[in-house]
Amino acid sequence: MIRIEKLHKSYPIGKDSLHVLKGIDLHIKEGEFVSIMGSSGSGKSTLLNIVGLLDEHDEGDYFLNGQLIKNLNEKKAAILRNKFLGFVFQSFNLISYKTALENVALPLYYKGINRKDRLKIALEYLDKVGLKAWANHLPNELSGGQKQRVAIARALVTKPKVVLADEPTGALDSTTTDSVMDLLKDINDEGMTVFVITHEEEVAEQTKRIVRLKDGIIISDELTKPAKAV
Amino acid sequence: MFDLDRWREIFQSISKNKLRSALSGFTVAFAILLFTLLFGIGNGLQNTFKNEFAKDAMNSIYIWSNYTTKAYKGNQIGRRIQFKNDDFTFLKENFGDKIQTISPRIQRSEDVVYKDEKDRYTVRGVYPEYYVLESAKVTEGRFLNYRDINEKAKVVVIGRMVEKDLFGQLSAFGKQIKMGGIIYKVIGVFSDPGGDSDERFIYTPFSTMQRLYGNNDYLDEFGITYNPNLSIDAAIAFGVKMQRALKKKHNVSPNDQRGIGLNNYASGNKEVSGMMFGLSILILIIGFGTLIAGIVGISNIMVYIVKERTKELGIRKAVGATPKAIVAMIMQEAMFITAISGYVGLLIGVGILEIAGPSLEKFFILNPGVSQPVVIGATIILILAGMIAGYLPAKKAARIKPVVALNAD
Ligand SMILES: Nc1ncnc2c1ncn2[C@@H]1O[C@H](COP(=O)(O)OP(=O)(O)OP(=O)(O)O)[C@@H](O)[C@H]1O
Ligand SMILES: [Mg+2]
Numbered sequence: 001m002i003r004i005e006k007l008h009k010s011y012p013i014g015k016d017s018l019h020v021l022k023g024i025d026l027h028i029k030e031g032e033f034v035s036i037m038g039s040s041g042s043g044k045s046t047l048l049n050i051v052g053l054l055d056e057h058d059e060g061d062y063f064l065n066g067q068l069i070k071n072l073n074e075k076k077a078a079i080l081r082n083k084f085l086g087f088v089f090q091s092f093n094l095i096s097y098k099t100a101l102e103n104v105a106l107p108l109y110y111k112g113i114n115r116k117d118r119l120k121i122a123l124e125y126l127d128k129v130g131l132k133a134w135a136n137h138l139p140n141e142l143s144g145g146q147k148q149r150v151a152i153a154r155a156l157v158t159k160p161k162v163v164l165a166d167e168p169t170g171a172l173d174s175t176t177t178d179s180v181m182d183l184l185k186d187i188n189d190e191g192m193t194v195f196v197i198t199h200e201e202e203v204a205e206q207t208k209r210i211v212r213l214k215d216g217i218i219i220s221d222e223l224t225k226p227a228k229a230v
Numbered sequence: 231m232f233d234l235d236r237w238r239e240i241f242q243s244i245s246k247n248k249l250r251s252a253l254s255g256f257t258v259a260f261a262i263l264l265f266t267l268l269f270g271i272g273n274g275l276q277n278t279f280k281n282e283f284a285k286d287a288m289n290s291i292y293i294w295s296n297y298t299t300k301a302y303k304g305n306q307i308g309r310r311i312q313f314k315n316d317d318f319t320f321l322k323e324n325f326g327d328k329i330q331t332i333s334p335r336i337q338r339s340e341d342v343v344y345k346d347e348k349d350r351y352t353v354r355g356v357y358p359e360y361y362v363l364e365s366a367k368v369t370e371g372r373f374l375n376y377r378d379i380n381e382k383a384k385v386v387v388i389g390r391m392v393e394k395d396l397f398g399q400l401s402a403f404g405k406q407i408k409m410g411g412i413i414y415k416v417i418g419v420f421s422d423p424g425g426d427s428d429e430r431f432i433y434t435p436f437s438t439m440q441r442l443y444g445n446n447d448y449l450d451e452f453g454i455t456y457n458p459n460l461s462i463d464a465a466i467a468f469g470v471k472m473q474r475a476l477k478k479k480h481n482v483s484p485n486d487q488r489g490i491g492l493n494n495y496a497s498g499n500k501e502v503s504g505m506m507f508g509l510s511i512l513i514l515i516i517g518f519g520t521l522i523a524g525i526v527g528i529s530n531i532m533v534y535i536v537k538e539r540t541k542e543l544g545i546r547k548a549v550g551a552t553p554k555a556i557v558a559m560i561m562q563e564a565m566f567i568t569a570i571s572g573y574v575g576l577l578i579g580v581g582i583l584e585i586a587g588p589s590l591e592k593f594f595i596l597n598p599g600v601s602q603p604v605v606i607g608a609t610i611i612l613i614l615a616g617m618i619a620g621y622l623p624a625k626k627a628a629r630i631k632p633v634v635a636l637n638a639d
Binding site: 049052053054055056074075078079081082083087089093094095097098102106107109110111114115154158 | 234235238239242243246247541542544545546547548549550551552553554555628629631632633636
């Protein structure tokens with residue numbers, strides 16, 4: 001699903017440039033549930049943004065769903081994002097003047113689906129994250145956990161192949177963290193590839209594979225022991 | 231292409247961000263309001279000028295004779311020049327191609343009596359063509375015609391004020407009045423935009439008057455309208471040429487300004503049309519200035535709006551908005567706000583002109599207002615302005631990388 005080879009990324013800072021990713025090799029197969037850990041500034045978000053086509057890499061190859069990502073223009077990137085990727089951010093990134101339902105329906109708008117169908121599908125996904133009753137509330141009327149669940153519903157609504165989450169629980173307390181993680185696990189169980197950045201060992205423990213990043217290189221990449229076998 | 235969904239997005243974005251929308255709307259509305267007011271006032275000033283000169287035909291030339299002030303070719307100074315019927319023929323034969331209408335005129339003051347009412351009026355013996363010169367309007371009956379001239383008929387056409395003075399509320403039409411002891415029949419009543427004094431004239435056939443006052447072929451002056459196809463400069467030259475020809479015919483020194491006098495409205499027109507032209511240019515500059523100020527204002531606001539919305543645009547991009555969709559959304563929003571608020575500004579401006587119009591007459595502003603084409607033109611310019619104002623910031627917004635946009639706040 002995601003194949004990264006010798007990936008480099010630097011940010012220009014004034015005259016100098018800051019080398020953030022220094023040759024990343026990573027292969028994530030369809031249906032995996034991967035977490036990335038590492039100290040602050042190690043390049044986790046940078047990696048995720050490149051994977052999410054929100055940013056471009058400098059060197060190396062990146063294949064998304066078998067397609068080489070290179071010199072992508074914004075339009076193609078937008079279409080690929082809309083088709084393959086769903087995003088969950090630490091700060092939720094909901095549009096403040098749109099209701100929960102409208103926020104969830106937004107990706108479908110850019111997919112060109114008509115309003116009636118859009119709202120119907122969006123409501124199904126809100127229901128799935130347990131927020132059907134909150135459909136017509138604005139984001140500022142929701143708790144952090146609720147907002148993140150709306151964001152997850154939005155990420156899922158286009159049935160993406162990969163869900164990318166940058167510290168989805170970073171702004172949440174432990175109970176809401178658990179409910180968000182349960183949701184991500186459910187999604188993964190349905191076959192979706194999930195890629196999560198986190199700081200918290202307990203969160204990483206709940207994924208199936210942990211990749212550790214340090215100073216722009218992968219220092220370890222191992223599968224977690226399967227949690228309680230059910 | 232009407233895309234209901236896109237309009238819905240735009241309406242939501244406008245109505246949920248009232249302050250922002252109001253801010254940009256206000257700028258545009260204000261610019262258009264100013265534009266309308268200035269344009270309207272400018273038009274009002276022009277109307278005043280036009281009106282001032284519409285009192286008589288704009289292409290009139292009057293020629294009269296007087297005492298000479300210079301000795302010339304053996305003639306003494308102070309000789310009285312007298313026009314005669316052959317001067318009429320002379321002008322018609324030599325200048326016919328440049329003359330639209332020409333009428334000789336004899337003018338006397340006369341006591342006029344109807345029953346017990348009596349007053350003194352100016353009586354003018356003229357040809358039917360004279361009607362054109364005064365821009366008079368016959369409100370009842372008719373003006374003089376050639377049959378009256380040929381028959382030397384004892385008929386008169388009287389001004390509205392004459393009718394009012396002598397007949398009170400009654401109609402003068404068909405009644406008989408007495409002037410200098412002779413009875414005339416009133417065949418018409420006229421009104422004149424020149425006002426009361428122009429409505430105290432009495433017109434009678436030139437031939438009748440020549441016959442009854444002196445029984446000779448003398449006449450006082452000529453009223454001419456020149457061919458309206460002549461340019462103002464050509465018309466002025468034409469007047470000078472006629473004057474010179476008549477001076478020659480009557481042995482008046484070419485340098486004698488009084489022996490034969492001429493008043494050519496073209497000279498006045500030249501000044502007025504120059505002034506009107508200047509005024510239109512000024513109005514145009516001011517109008518465009520305000521419009522451009524409005525465009526600049528809305529552009530700045532659009533830049534601010536796009537900046538404020540960067541994060542939202544980043545979110546939209548992350549969920550699949552193409553750059554084109556972003557540009558279209560911002561531009562459509564800008565166009566919508568400019569068009570609507572511009573129209574509101576226009577309506578307010580027209581309303582103010584409508585209400586304040588009458589009280590502005592003392593400032594030489596008559597019927598201020600904007601015409602249909604100006605309104606349509608301004609609206610089109612507005613929509614274009616909205617497009618221009620929206621385009622650059624929209625383009626810029628569409629180019630921001632999603633990561634950068636998402637990290638903005
Ligand atoms: N747009 C940018 N321009 C310049 N430098 C950047 C930019 N984005 C990130 N960086 C730098 O790159 C490095 C890696 O940033 P990144 O956001 O990937 O770290 P991270 O591992 O996600 O950290 P955190 O855990 O704090 O989120 C940091 O030193 C950061 O300052
Ligand atoms: Mg980060």
